[in-house]
Amino acid sequence: MTTFVDRVELHVAAGSGGHGCASVHREKFKPLGGPDGGNGGRGGDVILVVDQDVTTLLDYHHSPHRKATNGQPGAGDNRSGKDGQDLVLPVPDGTVVMDREGNVLADMVGQGTTFVAGQGGRGGLGNAALASARRKAPGFALLGVPGEERDLVLELKTVADVALVGYPSAGKSSLISVLSAAKPKIADYPFTTLVPNLGVVTAGSTVYTVADVPGLIPGASQGRGLGLEFLRHVERCSVLVHVLDTATLESDRDPVSDLDVIEEELRQYGAGLENRPRIVVLNKIDVPDGQDLAEMVRPDLEARGYRVFEVSAVAHKGLKELSFGLAELVAAARAAKPKEEATRIVIRPKAVDDSGFTVKREEDGIFRVRGEKPERWIRQTDFNNDEAVGYLADRLNRLGVEDELMKAGARAGDGVAIGPEENAVVFDWEPTMMAGAEMLGRRGEDHRLEAPRPAAQRRRDREAERDEAQRAYDDFEPF
Incomplete structure (x- = not known):
């Protein structure tokens, strides 16, 4: 059974916001209590958090x-809906979060590091929050915004100071077992190590971690053997x-x-591994032929500029010198x-000419409106x-969408789409002579909440409204 996984695809969906409520207060002896619909609750976020207790x-x-x-x-009597609960997902230290195209979204290193993988949707406003001096009794409420959905790739890169690399059965697992308290599987056949092992080594005042990576063979950087699958665990190491x-x-x-x-293989893999400090360990000198071969090749390796240690994991020879030598390189x-600088707050003010949306005419003649506010309002x-x-319509008009459509050359009857192609609202545009609320006179108002007017006054007001609407219709010139 698989016990170690260092790369997964994760599909996250944040919670959707609750719908607002359209309600009118009802109480004995108060027939016109006014709107009292509550707001919907916020949807829960999906949050990734580094947890040192999680290793896979x-x-x-x-x-x-x-x-x-x-x-x-939301509910009546001004009762707001409960917020959705955030979903916290623990991940190992060293997890890299990417999208499906391979773009890095977050590099999560350090206990407690967080990343919001999915943003919860806003709750919709109830009609009580939408009421105003001009719209005293709205008969509608806003819907909750759907939560963000994302497909992510999580990739674990071991966080260690030193990486042991070499052929299968070179003695890496034996070496880490005697340098630290790690207990990797040790056997006399190749590819005994199938997952990276971590060990903590103390040398004087320096404490560092050592990673035992599964054995490499020719072609590892192209995926042969287990190399490509685990070479990523060497990327963060300071010393090879x-x-x-x-x-x-x-x-x-x-x-x-x-x-x-x-x-x-390290050069072909890249990721800066060819420039890391490295040392050479000649292992198994407890074997007579091994000692002779180590003495034979040591001058050649030192001539190449390598610092060479002769050790035996079985006989515990040369381990102290090796541990302190590694400590020097790690400290350097x-x-x-x-040094990490203190967190700086960067303020990027909105440009004075930034309308917050764009209008673009596409090849099929559709005018597409893109922007955070218009798409959320839809x-x-x-x-x-x-x-x-x-x-x-009032909100879009106040934002300036209608003016921008006119500047872009839109005419009555042209198709307008708000949002991306896969999830857009499309309608035939009809330009208005004035804002929607002004056109309809008293949209959202309840005349019963006003003081009673004489019958003659009400008749004159209705006639004046009809005359105004007729004049607007007569003066309207289509484009």
Whole structure:
């Protein structure tokens, strides 16, 4: 059974916002209590959090679909809906979050690091919140906004200071087991190590971590063996250790040729591995032939500029010198890293000429409107309610969408789409002479909430409204 997974596809869906409520207060002896519809609750977010107790992405391999809870709808008597609960997903330290195209969205290193993978939708406003001096009794409410849905790729890159690399059965697992308290699987056959192992080493005042990576073979950078699958775990390491087998039974191998093969694979993989500090460990000197071969190849390796250690994981020879030598390199690498600056708050003010939306005419003649506000307003509108549609028209007009459509050359009857192609609202545009609320006179108002007027006054007002509407119709000139 698989116990270690370092790459998964995760499908997250944040909670949708609750719908607002359209309600009128009803109480004995108060027949015209006014609107009292509450707002909908906010949808829950999906949040990734680094947890040191989590070492694998196995849970998301078995359950790749995760969804936060929705916000509750509002209710009458000004009762707001309950917010959806955030879904917190723990991930290992060193997890890289990418989209399906491979673009890095977050590099999560350090306990407690968070990333909002899916933003919960806004709750819709109830008619009590939509009431104003001109719209005293709205007969509609706004719908909740759907939560964000995303397809992500999570990739784990081990966070360690030192990486042990080399051929299978070179003794890497044995070496990490004697340098630290790690207990990797050790056996006398190739590819015993199928997953990276981490160990903590203390050398004087320096404490560092060592990663034992599954064995590399020629062609590892192109996916042969297990190399490509686990070379990513070497990317974060500051120091590379070539563990060379001086007692191999294969006649076509020797420490120098093994080193050349592994170096070529690291170079082809890239990611800056060819520039990392490295040392060479000649392992298994407890074997007589191994000691002789180590003494033979050591001058050649030192002539190439490598620092060489002769060790035996079985006989515990040369381990102290190796651990302190690694500590020196780790300390130097840490000192060379730039110090993290305090978090700076960057303020990017909105440009004075930024309308917050764009209008573009497409090849098929459709005028497409894109922008955060228009697209959100579309999702919040109940198109079965004429008053809600009129409210949307007022909002778009105040934002300047109609003016921009005219500048772009739109004419009456042209198709207008708001939103992306896969989820757009399309309608035939009819330009208005004035704002929608002014056109209809008293949209959303309830005349019963006003003081009674004499019958003659009400008749004169109705006649004046009819005359005004007729004049507007007569003066209207189509484009």
